[in-house]
Amino acid sequence: MRRVIGLVLLLLSVSLSAQALSWAYAFVVLDGRVYEVMDVAVLEADLGEVVGEVKTMADDMDGSYYGDASNMxxxxxxxxxxxxxxxxxxxxxxxxxxWKRAEYRHDAPFSMRDHLDTVAYAVLGIGAVLFVSTRVKKRYKK
Structure with a gap:
């Protein structure tokens, strides 16, 4: 019983505070390139074609991100x-x-999540080829 009480007191004394990252700057990612968003306006007349959008948010606990992401x-x-x-x-x-100007700073860190769709399509394609080939093989055996 003393051990249980001691363990409970120990756990209560440990501070379990939530922490979040403090980002150095606002950024967006497009095609594996990280752009720092500056506090500089871009005029409507200077805008070209739409090239992408934010698709995922950066994790403010560990700083990880993948794909076309942003932290802000x-x-x-x-x-x-x-x-x-x-x-x-x-x-x-x-x-x-x-509209704000965003300038290239560095390439995004490698993330397997960026390539999962390619791997998934490859696996599905290989699976389809194997399935069709076994069906054809069974037909010719008969």
């Missing part, structure tokens, strides 16, 4: 080209106040 912008936030700028260097990101 909600899923569905649109990215557009900026006329006269290379898309590899600059994007425009939709903001509640208009």
């Amino acid at each position: 912008y909600l899923i569905g936030t649109t990215y557009r080209e900026v006329n006269g700028e290379a898309m590899q260097d600059v994007l425009a990101v939709e903001d509640e106040l208009g």
Whole structure:
């Protein structure tokens, strides 16, 4: 009984506070490239074609992210080209106040989740080929 009480007191004395990351800057990811969103407005006249959108949110507990992600912008936030700028260097990101400039900083870290759809399609394709080939083989045996 003393052990149970001691264990309970020990567990109660341990602080279980929730912590979240403090990001150095707002970012968006497009095709494996991380862009820092600057506090610089982009005029409507300078906007090009829509090139993507936020599809996943970065985890504010461990900092992980995959795919076309963001740490500050909600899923569905649109990215557009900026006329006269290379898309590899600059994007425009939709903001509640208009459009903001986002500049390339570095490549996103490798994540297997970025490639799971390719692997899944490959596995399905191989499975379909094996299924069809075994069906054909059984037919010719008869």
